[in-house]
Amino acid sequence: WFIAQTKKQSKKRRTELEIVEQLPKDLELKYLSTANPYPRRREHEEFFNFLKNEIDTWEHEKMKENEEKVLNAVRILFESAEDIEIFNKKAI
Structure with a gap:
């Protein structure tokens, strides 16, 4: 036992x-x-700044009317990305 x-x-x-x-x-x-979140956040910010600058250069090119509408819609989406709710982002 x-x-x-x-x-x-x-x-x-x-x-x-x-x-x-x-x-x-x-x-x-x-x-x-x-983990240090700074490099990832910095890369994210740099990417979107570059993308915004690239989209701005498209404005100077000659475009069709529909292409201009799409460009303006993309700009609006990028500018109001923080205001769009998550379920609406998936729908877009």
């Missing part, structure tokens, strides 16, 4: 240790971020 109880206690302690060892790693991964 004593040997069985010792094995049972030993197994219980091992599982408790595994849980305790896993917990700080999980919390560390969840709450402590080592």
Whole structure:
């Protein structure tokens, strides 16, 4: 009986240790971020600034009436991107 109880206690302690060892790693991964969001945000801003400048250069080209309407619609969408709700963005 004593040997069985010792094995049972030993197994219980091992599982408790595994849980305790896993917990700080999980919390560390969840709450402590080592990634720097600045490069990604900067790349995003630079991309959209370049795209806006590129769209502005299209204005000087000779276009058909429908192409001008599309260009104006694209401009409006980019300018009001923050105001458009997420479900409307998918519809667009």
